[in-house]
Amino acid sequence: MKNAKWIKAPYDFKQAGIIFQTEIPLKKPIKKATLFTSCVGVYNAYIDGEKIGNAVLAPGWTSYNDRVQYQKYDVTDMLKNGSTLSLECGQGWALSGLSVSYSRNFYFGEVCAIASLKVEYVDGKTEHFSTNNTWDTYTSEVLFSEIYDGETQDKTVERKCVGKAEEVKIKTKLVPQIGEWIIEHERLAPIKLFTTPKGERVIDFGQNMTGYVEFKLKAKRGEKIAITHAEVLDKDGNFYNENYRMAKNLMTYVCSGNDDIFKPKHTFQGFRYIRLDEFPDIEINLDNIRAVVVHSDMEKTGDFVCGNEKINQLYHNVIWGQKSNYLDVPTDCPQRDERLGWTGDTQVFCRTGAINYNVYKFFRKWLGELRIEQHKDGGVPAIIPVVEVFGRRNGLKVSTGWGDAVCICPWEVYLAYGNKAILKENFTAMKKWVEYIRKAGNEEYLWLTGVHFGDWLAMDAGENEYMGATSNDLIASAYYAYSTSILVKTGKILGKDVSEYERLYDNIVKRFREYFIPNGQLLSDYPLTEKPPKGTDVVDVKRTGFTQTALVLILHFNLCEEKDRAKFADMLVKMIEDNGMRMTTGFLGTPYILHALSENGRADIAYKLLLQEKAPSWLYSVNHGATTMWEHWDSLKEDGSFWSTDMNSFNHYAYGAVYDWIFGVSVGIKPREDMPGYKAVDIAPHPSKELGFVDASINTAYGKIRVKWYYKNDTVHYEISVPQAVTANLTLPSGYKTTLSGGNYMFSE
Numbered sequence: 001m002k003n004a005k006w007i008k009a010p011y012d013f014k015q016a017g018i019i020f021q022t023e024i025p026l027k028k029p030i031k032k033a034t035l036f037t038s039c040v041g042v043y044n045a046y047i048d049g050e051k052i053g054n055a056v057l058a059p060g061w062t063s064y065n066d067r068v069q070y071q072k073y074d075v076t077d078m079l080k081n082g083s084t085l086s087l088e089c090g091q092g093w094a095l096s097g098l099s100v101s102y103s104r105n106f107y108f109g110e111v112c113a114i115a116s117l118k119v120e121y122v123d124g125k126t127e128h129f130s131t132n133n134t135w136d137t138y139t140s141e142v143l144f145s146e147i148y149d150g151e152t153q154d155k156t157v158e159r160k161c162v163g164k165a166e167e168v169k170i171k172t173k174l175v176p177q178i179g180e181w182i183i184e185h186e187r188l189a190p191i192k193l194f195t196t197p198k199g200e201r202v203i204d205f206g207q208n209m210t211g212y213v214e215f216k217l218k219a220k221r222g223e224k225i226a227i228t229h230a231e232v233l234d235k236d237g238n239f240y241n242e243n244y245r246m247a248k249n250l251m252t253y254v255c256s257g258n259d260d261i262f263k264p265k266h267t268f269q270g271f272r273y274i275r276l277d278e279f280p281d282i283e284i285n286l287d288n289i290r291a292v293v294v295h296s297d298m299e300k301t302g303d304f305v306c307g308n309e310k311i312n313q314l315y316h317n318v319i320w321g322q323k324s325n326y327l328d329v330p331t332d333c334p335q336r337d338e339r340l341g342w343t344g345d346t347q348v349f350c351r352t353g354a355i356n357y358n359v360y361k362f363f364r365k366w367l368g369e370l371r372i373e374q375h376k377d378g379g380v381p382a383i384i385p386v387v388e389v390f391g392r393r394n395g396l397k398v399s400t401g402w403g404d405a406v407c408i409c410p411w412e413v414y415l416a417y418g419n420k421a422i423l424k425e426n427f428t429a430m431k432k433w434v435e436y437i438r439k440a441g442n443e444e445y446l447w448l449t450g451v452h453f454g455d456w457l458a459m460d461a462g463e464n465e466y467m468g469a470t471s472n473d474l475i476a477s478a479y480y481a482y483s484t485s486i487l488v489k490t491g492k493i494l495g496k497d498v499s500e501y502e503r504l505y506d507n508i509v510k511r512f513r514e515y516f517i518p519n520g521q522l523l524s525d526y527p528l529t530e531k532p533p534k535g536t537d538v539v540d541v542k543r544t545g546f547t548q549t550a551l552v553l554i555l556h557f558n559l560c561e562e563k564d565r566a567k568f569a570d571m572l573v574k575m576i577e578d579n580g581m582r583m584t585t586g587f588l589g590t591p592y593i594l595h596a597l598s599e600n601g602r603a604d605i606a607y608k609l610l611l612q613e614k615a616p617s618w619l620y621s622v623n624h625g626a627t628t629m630w631e632h633w634d635s636l637k638e639d640g641s642f643w644s645t646d647m648n649s650f651n652h653y654a655y656g657a658v659y660d661w662i663f664g665v666s667v668g669i670k671p672r673e674d675m676p677g678y679k680a681v682d683i684a685p686h687p688s689k690e691l692g693f694v695d696a697s698i699n700t701a702y703g704k705i706r707v708k709w710y711y712k713n714d715t716v717h718y719e720i721s722v723p724q725a726v727t728a729n730l731t732l733p734s735g736y737k738t739t740l741s742g743g744n745y746m747f748s749e
């Protein structure tokens with residue numbers, strides 16, 4: 001950006017929306033014009049009032065204090081002599097209040113913009129028009145804008161110049177766009193306008209989603225639209241948004257008197273319903289109201305359909321969970337006063353995410369933020385980009401299962417796309433994380449200190465508990481082993497000497513067995529850690545290792561001796577059966593429970609859990625009308641009440657991680673570690689009569705891999721397509737094995 005200076009509004013001007021503008025005098029015919037621009041906040045760029053490009057919420061969400069992306073647009077066709085170039089900026093993630101404490105996270109405290117228009121003339125000369133203190137600052141029609149609280153736009157206010165922009169020096173680094181662009185996708189028509197028992201007018205879009213509502217209308221000058229958003233109705237059919245907590249999600253528009261189009265410029269909402277709190281005195285024309293879906297522009301790579309409509313709906317909910325929460329940063333939910341890059345949620349869903357969509361660029365960017373935010377001692381904050389929560393920034397909780405995202409996400413992305421660069425970029429950060437754990441307590445080979453989120457929202461610690469019953473010591477030590485195993489594999493792929501970490505891994509497993517499963521016995525109680533090092537807390541005072549999640553982690557992370565494996569698998573099955581063939585697992589046990597079963601010869605029980613309809617189960621939410629994944633197993637209870645107002649999102653994708661089992665085991669397609677990116681795959685379908693058939697595929701860099709299986713009476717037929725460059729090792733349920741490559745194959749047995 002040649003000669004471009006960061007600019008801000010004049011010192012005494014405070015408004016949510018700010019426009020920076022200049023005129024572009026062109027003396028000669030032009031060959032090409034390219035705009036480079038960015039903002040700390042969010043912006044829309046215009047030439048002569050026409051929006052440039054289709055990005056929304058640019059420049060996206062980064063660790064603004066350290067880096068901010070800039071975007072590049074070809075504007076050759078838009079530019080004329082004397083054109084006005086303007087940047088309409090708002091607070092966005094950088095300056096809106098974020099987290100439950102509504103903290104502002106950009107140190108400078110004001111919206112700043114930067115731009116450079118490079119004009120290449122026909123005669124070969126080049127000229128740059130760059131931001132500086134000659135640019136004018138104007139008021140915008142955006143009077144209020146916050147990520148959580150919504151936006152106010154008033155089309156009756158006159159745009160006026162409030163003075164020249166001020167040049168400022170800010171320390172953040174400008175980097176070219178790394179992630180995917182955020183753009184608008186589907187436009188959903190309302191399925192119904194109705195009046196609730198309370199007498200409120202509500203529009204249902206039929207799908208929980210992330211984005212915003214667009215209105216086209218002509219009303220009297222000064223008339224208002226005010227809408228609030230909700231994901232669900234309560235049991236009486238009334239509009240319910242208490243689960244948004246403090247986030248107001250209120251959009252207010254003041255009409256100009258002419259034809260108006262309204263939608264937010266600097267924010268978004270998560271919703272299925274809107275309530276019309278105010279509306280002009282005109283007929284409501286549903287044809288002019290659309291819910292616009294907004295997310296990162298990732299290529300859809302996966303497809304799935306089966307013969308069970310409920311599982312198809314579950315798949316639909318997983319996809320919409322991803323669309324709703326892959327908005328530049330992988331978030332927990334898109335609606336309440338969070339919408340944050342929680343690392344635990346991200347790591348559990350990452351494998352599923354990489355089957356459904358091409359998420360390489362998306363993760364490359366977010367992992368960059370993770371590395372920036374990683375503490376000096378290697379601790380990985382629970383939220384990336386870090387936001388302040390009640391005044392805590394650097395001291396933000398470091399939790400097992402959350403921080404491990406630093407190892408798990410690069411590894412999953414590597415398996416999905418086979419690109420070593422992602423491992424290379426993150427190897428040091430992985431190592432720092434493992435070293436952090438190694439030094440976290442007074443036990444080198446176990447992690448027995450710290451404050452963790454544990455098996456979040458599991459059902460086995462009592463009705464109103466957030467944290468499940470499983471010992472945090474056990475979970476933390478199990479994840480310590482898992483992350484170390486990933487570090488070792490990564491190091492070997494990169495040709496590094498990781499013998500020290502191989503030894504560390506062996507010692508962790510050895511100590512894990514001694515401490516948590518002495519003589520092959522699962523303990524229901526542990527001795528308390530003797531004395532925690534100064535300044536650390538011990539949290540594991542009453543938790544147990546005798547839970548489904550404990551067994552799942554022990555089995556899936558290979559932490560027991562081989563001779564005890566069958567015994568533990570049987571124990572897990574028994575616990576599930578004793579619980580009415582249901583899970584008790586939370587965020588950390590659930591993603592692996594079906595794997596732990598099928599890896600130990602119990603795909604039959606895995607299917608029973610998958611198809612279970614009583615809570616806790618995946619199909620419970622499907623039966624209760626879910627169109628996205630719920631945060632809690634019974635977010636909406638049988639009697640129509642809500643499990644809590646506090647932690648009750650209806651668009652939390654974490655439990656959607658089940659799709660990596662459906663695709664990897666039921667359909668049976670898994671990338672191989674020795675030839676990642678689906679260059680070589682294992683295909684091992686596990687057919688089920690309850691599913692009837694599956695037809696699923698993934699578009700890889702080498703072409704489409706597709707597996708179809710279906711029943712005809714008791715015979716299962718398989719149709720498998722493998723691209724030319726891919727080698728597939730097929731194993732059918734009978735044990736029949738063969739190698740397939742470059743063709744369409746049929747089998748039956």
Ligand code: BGC
Binds near residue numbers: 332453456
């Ligand atoms: C979020 C979660 C997150 C958790 C930490 C919640 O408030 O919504 O999904 O991982 O806090 O336990």
